[in-house]
Amino acid sequence: MEKIIVLGATGNIGQAVLQHLQDSNVEVFAGVRKEADFDKVNRYNATPILVDFTDQESLDKALKGKDRVFLVTPLMQNPEAVTEKVLQSAQKNNVKHIVRSTAAGADSNGQIQMARWAGNSEDLIKASSLNFTILRPYNFVQNYINYYGQTIKDYNGFYIPNGDAELSLLDVSDLGEIAAIALTSEEHYGKTYELSGLKYSNDKIANIISDTLGRKISYIDVPEDQARESMLENQMPEWLVDAMMELNYIIKQGWSAGYGEDYKNITGKEYTSAETYFERNKDALL
Numbered sequence: 001m002e003k004i005i006v007l008g009a010t011g012n013i014g015q016a017v018l019q020h021l022q023d024s025n026v027e028v029f030a031g032v033r034k035e036a037d038f039d040k041v042n043r044y045n046a047t048p049i050l051v052d053f054t055d056q057e058s059l060d061k062a063l064k065g066k067d068r069v070f071l072v073t074p075l076m077q078n079p080e081a082v083t084e085k086v087l088q089s090a091q092k093n094n095v096k097h098i099v100r101s102t103a104a105g106a107d108s109n110g111q112i113q114m115a116r117w118a119g120n121s122e123d124l125i126k127a128s129s130l131n132f133t134i135l136r137p138y139n140f141v142q143n144y145i146n147y148y149g150q151t152i153k154d155y156n157g158f159y160i161p162n163g164d165a166e167l168s169l170l171d172v173s174d175l176g177e178i179a180a181i182a183l184t185s186e187e188h189y190g191k192t193y194e195l196s197g198l199k200y201s202n203d204k205i206a207n208i209i210s211d212t213l214g215r216k217i218s219y220i221d222v223p224e225d226q227a228r229e230s231m232l233e234n235q236m237p238e239w240l241v242d243a244m245m246e247l248n249y250i251i252k253q254g255w256s257a258g259y260g261e262d263y264k265n266i267t268g269k270e271y272t273s274a275e276t277y278f279e280r281n282k283d284a285l286l
């Protein structure tokens with residue numbers, strides 16, 4: 001039976017990958033930073049292994065004997081350093097395939113920082129000797145719970161500087177599904193998949209959440225300087241605020257609204273809609 005290790009396993013994407021690997025005929029391991037979080041992966045029948053992205057030795061040990069690796073890095077200043085360490089360990093251990101989740105618009109010469117971070121990691125992977133599959137997700141519909149959920153609960157609204165643009169919203173579960181398919185086949189070697197989700201305006205999302213919860217939820221299009229100030233007030237580091245504001249600019253221009261056909265081509269299904277996502281997860285906003 002093949003052995004697969006998921007790195008970044010306790011996060012949004014990592015847990016979605018573990019969930020979709022559960023029914024596959026593979027042995028699944030999960031790289032976890034803290035022993036206290038082992039429960040988060042045990043529930044998907046994955047065997048936890050302590051991994052710290054900054055510690056090459058822990059990666060070397062974790063990847064020993066594994067056939068394939070899934071990697072996602074958190075929002076951080078140097079994700080390419082982690083990608084490089086993981087590639088080193090993978091090559092040392094004869095891992096044959098890496099599936100890497102990056103981001104839509106990945107481009108090492110890109111105009112915004114998020115694109116360059118993602119592009120730099122992709123370049124390293126493409127230059128390595130490993131078989132690879134790259135997944136480029138657009139915006140997560142989960143952001144409305146993870147990032148805006150508190151103001152939806154407290155003030156019946158979410159505050160973002162996106163104007164009236166449409167943006168594509170992906171359920172992370174759809175990403176996990178494609179990752180699990182790629183990790184259990186050789187058909188997806190050398191491929192890069194654009195995973196967009198479906199397109200919505202923020203007003204439309206506010207209406208969908210309102211209908212789901214049975215109370216009025218509003219989208220408030222805040223000015224950029226107000227959004228920046230509020231992120232800084234919430235202790236977000238400046239480098240991250242800068243990157244988020246660049247991303248918000250892209251979204252406001254409507255450049256983050258696309259449709260990637262790869263999900264449909266691979267699964268034969270349409271992306272999970274925002275209506276379905278909020279219905280399934282409404283308890284988090286009550």
Ligand SMILES: NC(=O)c1ccc[n+]([C@@H]2O[C@H](COP(=O)([O-])OP(=O)(O)OC[C@H]3O[C@@H](n4cnc5c(N)ncnc54)[C@H](OP(=O)(O)O)[C@@H]3O)[C@@H](O)[C@H]2O)c1
Pocket residue numbers: 007008009010011012013014032033034037051052053054072073074075076102103104137138139140141143
């Ligand atoms: N949000 C969006 O709309 C969106 C859209 C496209 C792309 N993305 C990209 O998606 C990525 C974030 O994915 P996510 O939402 O799954 O992130 P996440 O929920 O923050 O999870 C990050 C994972 O990395 C682990 N991790 C962090 N530092 C580590 C370290 N030093 N050693 C070992 N593990 C470590 C975390 O472990 P702990 O649990 O211990 O912290 C966690 O398992 C980012 O690169 C972002 O650019 C996001």
